[in-house]
Amino acid sequence: MTDLIVFKVGENRYALDIENVQRIIQAVALTNIPNSHEYIDGMMSYKGKVIKVVDFRKVIDIKTYNDELKTLFLSLKEMHKEWVEALELSLENGSSFTKTFNPQACGLGKWIDSFTSYDDYITQVLNNLAEYHKQLHRRGEVAYEMRQQNRDKALELFRSDVKNIYDHTMEALNTFIKELDLVANSLQKFIIYDNDGKLFAIKVDAIEDIAHVEKENLINSSDEHNINEFLELEGVLDLDNLLINVIKAVHLPR
Numbered sequence: 001m002t003d004l005i006v007f008k009v010g011e012n013r014y015a016l017d018i019e020n021v022q023r024i025i026q027a028v029a030l031t032n033i034p035n036s037h038e039y040i041d042g043m044m045s046y047k048g049k050v051i052k053v054v055d056f057r058k059v060i061d062i063k064t065y066n067d068e069l070k071t072l073f074l075s076l077k078e079m080h081k082e083w084v085e086a087l088e089l090s091l092e093n094g095s096s097f098t099k100t101f102n103p104q105a106c107g108l109g110k111w112i113d114s115f116t117s118y119d120d121y122i123t124q125v126l127n128n129l130a131e132y133h134k135q136l137h138r139r140g141e142v143a144y145e146m147r148q149q150n151r152d153k154a155l156e157l158f159r160s161d162v163k164n165i166y167d168h169t170m171e172a173l174n175t176f177i178k179e180l181d182l183v184a185n186s187l188q189k190f191i192i193y194d195n196d197g198k199l200f201a202i203k204v205d206a207i208e209d210i211a212h213v214e215k216e217n218l219i220n221s222s223d224e225h226n227i228n229e230f231l232e233l234e235g236v237l238d239l240d241n242l243l244i245n246v247i248k249a250v251h252l253p254r
Contacts, residue, residue, distance in 0.1 A: 004237075005191065006209040006244055010062045013244040014204075015211060015237065020194050024207055026118055027188040029181065037253035039230065041203060046192060052252060053190065053201040059231050059250075065188060065205065066180040073177050076108045077170060080136070084166050087140050091147050091154050101141040103134045108173075117186040122179060129172035136165045193250060200252045211239055218246055 004015035005024070030042025030053055039058045043050050057064055063071075083099050083106075090097040103109045112130050117123045139161045147154035176183050190201040218235030232248040 001212055002215055004211045004213060004244075004246065005207065006211050006239070007189070007191065007204040008206045008208050009056050009060065009204050010068075012060065012062075013208065013242060014056075015244050015246045016191065016193070016250075017247075018210065022192040022194055022199070025190050025192065027185040027190055027203060029185065039253045044190075044201065046199070046201070049199065051192075051200050053203055054230075054250070054252065055203045057203075057205075059228070065184050069180055069183060070177055072111070073173050076111065077173050079107055080166065080169065083140075084162065087144065087162070088155075088158060091143060091151065091158055094147065094151070097144055101137050101144070103137040106137075108133055109137075115187070117183070119182050119186055122176075122182050122186055125172055125175050125179075129169065129176075132165055132169040132172060136162065136169050139165060195249055195251060198252055202250060211237070211244070213237060213239070 003018040005018055005021050006013060006015045008014075028044060030044055032042050033040060033052070036042075036052075039054050041053045041055045041058075043052050045051075055064070086099055087097055089095065100106055104113060112126065112133065115126060117126055139157070143154045143157045143162055146157060187205070189204055189207050191204060191207075193200060193202050215234070218237055220235050230251045230253055232251075234246045234248040237244045237246050
């Protein structure tokens with residue numbers, strides 16, 4: 001029986017033997033290393049030692065986490081621009097408004113509920129965003145209900161309150177875009193990894209589980225399966241109908 005740390009990167013799951021893992025910590029800001037390998041994001045201090053940090057997304061050649069976050073925030077901004085425009089049109093001509101007034105049912109509300117920050121500044125921005133977003137939906141609903149009795153008052157409320165709250169909501173989202181590194185560090189994790197005495201950190205999106213498995217249950221297992229010169233896989237594990245790539249070794253780029 002082997003214990004594996006299961007982690008997520010993008011839509012992919014991977015697992016490392018727990019014997020090679022010293023610790024799992026929150027991602028932190030790194031010191032840049034000039035002319036370092038493209039897979040290395042920087043270096044950090046760990047227990048009095050300076051160790052390098054490998055970005056696993058770069059190892060498997062997928063979009064960086066910061067780029068993915070930026071795409072998400074731009075999409076959430078566009079969704080709420082469309083929400084405000086649709087509400088204004090509904091108030092003006094009396095048409096039905098088909099989007100949600102529940103702040104927790106839209107994409108931004110779901111993301112806010114899932115996000116926890118370990119940075120005081122980002123936490124404050126998050127709290128402001130959550131409040132503005134909640135008020136945006138609530139005041140929008142008030143304006144929509146008011147439209148049934150008085151179109152002009154509903155439009156006045158929309159143009160004074162709703163648009164002002166919308167502007168603050170967008171400002172908070174813009175702050176997240178400007179502070180992508182801090183937001184990413186609040187979400188990602190570092191796996192402190194030991195490969196035959198070479199200590200370094202592996203940056204991953206999230207830690208999902210500790211799995212207790214039998215190595216003989218691996219699918220398509222082989223002595224050596226190289227993704228590239230820095231990543232070897234042992235095989236694939238079917239864990240409750242979820243396919244997980246089991247790692248034999250991660251090698252530190254020079």
